[in-house]
Amino acid sequence: MTQPSLWRVFEPKWRTALQRIREERSRGGSGKLLLLVGVGTLFWLAVFRVLYVILRYFRGVEELGPLLAGKLLGLVLLSFISILVLSNVITALSSFFLAKDLDLLVSAPVDWLRIYLAKLGETLLHSSWMVALMAVPILTAYGVIYHGGPLFAPFAVLTLFPMLVVPAVAGSAVTLVLVNVFPARRTRDLLSIVALGAAGGLILLLRVIRPERLASPEGFRNLLDFIAVLRTPTSPFLPSEWATKAIMTFLRGAADPLPLLLLWTTAAALVTIGAMLHRALFASGFTKAQEGAERFVRGEWWRWTVGTLLGFLPVAKREFVLKDVKLFFRDTTQWSQLILLAVLVVVYLFNIKALPLHRGEQVGFFYVTLVSFLNLGLAGFVLAAIAARFIFPAVSLEGRHMWLLRSSPLELHTLLWSKYWVGTVPLLVLALLLTGLTNVLLQVRPFMMVVSMLTICGLTFAIAALALGFGALYPQFETENAAQIPTSFGGLVYMMATIALLGAVLRTLWTAVYAYVRAVYQGQPVVVDAWMISWFAVAAVLCAAATALPLWVGLRRMERFEF
Amino acid sequence: MIRLENLTKHYGSFVAVDDVSLEVSRGVLYGFLGPNGAGKTTTLRMIAGILRPTDGRVSLGGDDVHANPIAAKQRLGFIPDRPFVYDKLTGAEFLRFVAALYGQEGDAVGRRIAELLEVFELASWKDELVEAYSHGMRQKLIISSALIHRPEYIVVDEPMVGLDPKAARLLKDIFRQFVSRGGTVLMSTHTLEVAEAMCDRVAIIQHGKIVAEGTVDDLRRQHRAGDASLEELFLRLTGGAQVRELAEVLGHGGGDGAP
Numbered sequence: 001m002t003q004p005s006l007w008r009v010f011e012p013k014w015r016t017a018l019q020r021i022r023e024e025r026s027r028g029g030s031g032k033l034l035l036l037v038g039v040g041t042l043f044w045l046a047v048f049r050v051l052y053v054i055l056r057y058f059r060g061v062e063e064l065g066p067l068l069a070g071k072l073l074g075l076v077l078l079s080f081i082s083i084l085v086l087s088n089v090i091t092a093l094s095s096f097f098l099a100k101d102l103d104l105l106v107s108a109p110v111d112w113l114r115i116y117l118a119k120l121g122e123t124l125l126h127s128s129w130m131v132a133l134m135a136v137p138i139l140t141a142y143g144v145i146y147h148g149g150p151l152f153a154p155f156a157v158l159t160l161f162p163m164l165v166v167p168a169v170a171g172s173a174v175t176l177v178l179v180n181v182f183p184a185r186r187t188r189d190l191l192s193i194v195a196l197g198a199a200g201g202l203i204l205l206l207r208v209i210r211p212e213r214l215a216s217p218e219g220f221r222n223l224l225d226f227i228a229v230l231r232t233p234t235s236p237f238l239p240s241e242w243a244t245k246a247i248m249t250f251l252r253g254a255a256d257p258l259p260l261l262l263l264w265t266t267a268a269a270l271v272t273i274g275a276m277l278h279r280a281l282f283a284s285g286f287t288k289a290q291e292g293a294e295r296f297v298r299g300e301w302w303r304w305t306v307g308t309l310l311g312f313l314p315v316a317k318r319e320f321v322l323k324d325v326k327l328f329f330r331d332t333t334q335w336s337q338l339i340l341l342a343v344l345v346v347v348y349l350f351n352i353k354a355l356p357l358h359r360g361e362q363v364g365f366f367y368v369t370l371v372s373f374l375n376l377g378l379a380g381f382v383l384a385a386i387a388a389r390f391i392f393p394a395v396s397l398e399g400r401h402m403w404l405l406r407s408s409p410l411e412l413h414t415l416l417w418s419k420y421w422v423g424t425v426p427l428l429v430l431a432l433l434l435t436g437l438t439n440v441l442l443q444v445r446p447f448m449m450v451v452s453m454l455t456i457c458g459l460t461f462a463i464a465a466l467a468l469g470f471g472a473l474y475p476q477f478e479t480e481n482a483a484q485i486p487t488s489f490g491g492l493v494y495m496m497a498t499i500a501l502l503g504a505v506l507r508t509l510w511t512a513v514y515a516y517v518r519a520v521y522q523g524q525p526v527v528v529d530a531w532m533i534s535w536f537a538v539a540a541v542l543c544a545a546a547t548a549l550p551l552w553v554g555l556r557r558m559e560r561f562e563f
Numbered sequence: 564m565i566r567l568e569n570l571t572k573h574y575g576s577f578v579a580v581d582d583v584s585l586e587v588s589r590g591v592l593y594g595f596l597g598p599n600g601a602g603k604t605t606t607l608r609m610i611a612g613i614l615r616p617t618d619g620r621v622s623l624g625g626d627d628v629h630a631n632p633i634a635a636k637q638r639l640g641f642i643p644d645r646p647f648v649y650d651k652l653t654g655a656e657f658l659r660f661v662a663a664l665y666g667q668e669g670d671a672v673g674r675r676i677a678e679l680l681e682v683f684e685l686a687s688w689k690d691e692l693v694e695a696y697s698h699g700m701r702q703k704l705i706i707s708s709a710l711i712h713r714p715e716y717i718v719v720d721e722p723m724v725g726l727d728p729k730a731a732r733l734l735k736d737i738f739r740q741f742v743s744r745g746g747t748v749l750m751s752t753h754t755l756e757v758a759e760a761m762c763d764r765v766a767i768i769q770h771g772k773i774v775a776e777g778t779v780d781d782l783r784r785q786h787r788a789g790d791a792s793l794e795e796l797f798l799r800l801t802g803g804a805q806v807r808e809l810a811e812v813l814g815h816g817g818g819d820g821a822p
Contacts, residue, residue, distance in 0.1 A: 319663030323652065330651040330692070400647040404708070407611035407641035408664035409633045562614050 003111055009118040012101055032489050039492060044137040051141035059145055069142070070248045076138060077240035080131050081167055088171020089178075091127040095119050096172060096282070097179055097289035106286065116278040120271070124168040135160060139247070146251035155250050159260060162267035163243045169267070169274040176277060179285040239263055302326050316410055320418035324394075334390075334482060341386065345434065348382070352438050365445075369517050372444045376452055377506050379434045380459045383427055384467075384498040391423035391467035392494060393485035395558065399477030402561065412558050416468065416551060424464040431460040447516055447526060451536075455509060458543030463498055469550025470494035472557045501546050508539045564588055565610065565716055565749055570619035572605050572771075579605045581771035582619070587749050587764075592742045594762035595751040598801050602771040603751040604644060607720050610749065611641040623716055637665065640709030642719040646701035650694035654685055654704050657693060658711055665712035672711075679707040682737075683730065698725040706734065717741065717748045723757060735761055759793040769801050 024032065054072070058065040096102075096119050105115055139160075143152040239262075246259035306325055310318045328334050355371065398405065398415070405415060435456040439449050474490020485491065512535040519526045565587040572580040580602040587593040597603050608614040610621050612628045612635070621628040626635035648657055655676055662672045680686045683703040693701065702725045709717060717738070723731050738748050738761065752758050758765055759779055766776040775782050779793050788796050 315663045315666060315668040319660050319668075323649065323656075323660050326656070327649060327651045401649060403608075403611070403613055403641070403643045403647065404661065405664070406613040407636060407639065408661070409636040409666070410664045411633065560615070 003114055006114060006118055006121070009105065009110060009114055010121070013122065036489065036492065039496075040133075047134070048137035048141050051138055052145065055141055055145040066248070066252070069146075070244060073138075073142065073247060074241060074244040077163065077243050078238065080135070081163065081238065081240045084128060084131060084164065084167035085171050085174075087127040088123055088168050089174050090171075092119075092123045092168075092172040092175040093179070095122045095126065096175060097286060102286070112279050112282065113275060116275050116282070120168060120172055120274070123172055124164060127168065127171070128164045132160065132164065142247065142251060148251055152250065156247065159243050159246045159263065162263040163239045165267040166239045166263075166270055169270040173274050173277055176281050176285055179289055180281050182288075239266060242266075316414055317418055320410075320415065321422055324418065324422045337389065337483075341430075344382070345430070348434060349437055349441065352441050355442075365520065366517060368442050368444055369448055369513070372439055372442050372448050372452055373506070373510070373513050375435065375438050375442075376455055376459070376509075377502050379431060379438070379456060380463065380502040380505075381499070382434065383431055383460060384463050384495060384502070386430070387423065387427060387463050387467035387498075388486040388491055388495060389483070391419075391427070391464055392471040392491055393476070393482040394419040394423060394468060395472040395554070396476045396479065396485050397482060399475060402477075406561075413555055416472075416555055416558065420464060420468055420551065423468065424461060427464055428457065428460045431456045445520075448513075451509070451513065455505065455539065458540060459502070459505060462501060462543045462546035465547040465550045466494060466498050466501070469552075469554035470497065472554035475561070501542065505539050505542050508535055508542065511535050564622075564624065565593075565718075565747060566622045567606070567610070568620050568622075570606065570609060570621060571617045572602075572609060572614065573617045578771050580609070580616075583768070583771070583773055584619075585766060585773065585776070587747055589747055590742050590745050591763045592738055592748045592750065592761055594758035594765035595749060595768065596753075596755070596758055596765055596797060597751075597768035601768045601801075603768055604720055606768070607641075607718050607749070607751055608643075610718050611639065612636055613641075637712075638715040640712070640714035640717045642706055642709045642717065642722055644720040644724065646698065646705045646725070648693045648696075648701055648704060651692055653690050653692055654680065654696070655689040657704060658708055661708040662711045667712055675711055679710060682733070683707055699727055699730065702726055703730055710737075715746055717746065717750075719748065719750045721752060722750060723752065723754050755792075755794045755797055765793070767797060767800050774800050 055069055058069045058072075061068070099119075099122075105118075135156075139152075139156045142148065143156070148155075242259040242262045245256070246263065249256045249259065302322060302325065307318065307322055310321055313321070352371075352375070432453065435452050436449075439452060444452075470490050470493060471485075474488060474493065476485045476488050476490070479485050479488075486494075512532045515532055516526055565585075567583055567585040570580055570583045570585075571578070583602075583606060595603055595606070605614060609616050610623075610628065612621075612632050615629060620630075623635040624638055626638075628635045649660075652660065658676045658679065659672060662668065662675070676689075677686070680689050683706065685700060685703055685707070688696065688700065693704065696704065702722075706719075706722070709719070722734055726734065735757070738750070742748055742763075750758075750762070762779075764776070764778050765782070766773050767782075768774065775785065775796075777785065779796075782793075782796055783789065783791060786796060786799065788799065791799075
């Protein structure tokens, strides 16, 4: 029997993608596309600019310059490859074992090699597209600074492609083995914890090592030591090192085919080994992946604790909140992200503590106030990102259950109310913790403490409302994975709206805070007069509007949902 | 009474439901029949208040579902064709949650949950997460959830799909008892034997329009069908009798004896 081509096996995927594009276009999606392209280009330009400045500086340094540029590229590619292994392990689990088209593919007379190659391609595409896009401005900067010429672009593609294949094969193989050991659902749970633990550990390690100290010349006894360290390959057996070597050799105008040869032969050999492993283990793993779901749970505990705490609420609101809390804490892919959040808070506070601010009394006061004020923006951004992950998907995740909610006498504003407070309360605790502890560490004066605490409260209410409102405005009912929902177009618009709000509120408050700083600096008494209060009032109105308006728009949008 | 007045639903230029008017009286089990894509599910979802009609109105016991939704939905139990339930809740938790949506709580709800789970043979599964349930068990759970608040009207889309014969029989008995006590059931189904045996009246919908309505005997009389079965009537009314040659459809690979 003639086997279908790989293109045919992929057909449902690319046809679905094409259809989505057509639907977007028919809905007048060209504005969306323009915005996405605009934001993407801006991001690319920013990355290019940063790399360009660094590399131009390196180029001006005799001897050390090219070594530093190579080291930097090596580090970038090494971090890419580490991210890719993790993301491939997680993506391979979905594409090889949990995807909806697997039943059809496995039951059809398609041979194992085609299934393997098609699924490997799918895994590679899903896990690597972001890294590949990120590499474009970075490599362009290298090409421009070191005059790579027109052939540099195809050479870079030729180098990067096998470097992306290697982690895809490795990740898929790890998943294959893990699924054979655990049932798939457990594996996914385990992986999210492993991935987050690894990410958290890495961040903590970076903070403990303090790389900024290594960059200072006092860290090395002499220049020769420093050069010796730079010349030593960081990881000689990793494809990232070969890719770095290939690219830097090309940019120097020398000819050394060995690194490229190593990359391609390793990728080919790994694909072969991966295929053999797939042939031996896939059938048993796929069978195991069909099994296993968590069964008995302790539901009464939640009823006694959260249920009792919320006893003052009407029954529909209470049960709705209780339901959302249970769903969150029973889904490992959701709650395990709290680990990352905890690491983030520790790193955040650690960074604030590391700031050398308290050296001179007057200058110290100015910088302390400035940092405390700017910290509002940074904390607001962190809160926005957290809200994007946890609050933005809230309405989308109800999509498949809307038959129940809409056919019951539950009022939509009750639903929205519950979603809002389930998201806002933990966000507010985090916001107060971040701002309060930062201010304590900075030893700010009471005026700034009060201003920043009130501001962060207002911002948190607004950020949560924006996340929920935009989540309702741009729902993703067909996506089951909550982590994917914020990466949609709606998520981007939400982040842009939130950043605009942060800018507007901080700009408004700055006038009042500046008056305070000037008064203290000049040794005059701080007078909270009508003028200052009016600025605070404008900021409060901005926050209140950014809270009420998105909720109102979200509610109107939800009333028009059709299922 | 469930009353549909000139109910219409457009999806862009496609007319899914076209000016449908219908009355289902108290104490009646009403069958809503039609081929795939005829507009049955769209009609039922508009009755349940999940979809908004393009035109026309739906009322349940005199309350307009879209103008006065809370009062109308309080009386309704809706059973969809696809059993999407929160996977990370247990069966008992799901039922308690649904009861809360109808404003019910307390010991009475606990007793009602135990009673329904017992009837549908889910009692031993009550503390297990729904993600471990089979399709049929989820369907039974959804049926239980539609009954938890003792509705006056039940609107049900393909109730027999996924149920084992015992549960299907149980459901038929429940529906019959429900209407004998004054409740109203509007049920869409493809199982014409079930519709013929159970329904007091039926409507057949095709291309979004009602093409026949009445008791099965009414339909036979109206279409001079003698003692034809509901299946024969249905095929005649919906043009399904023009079936292609089976041999042509099945091809020549049917077995050793195939020519």
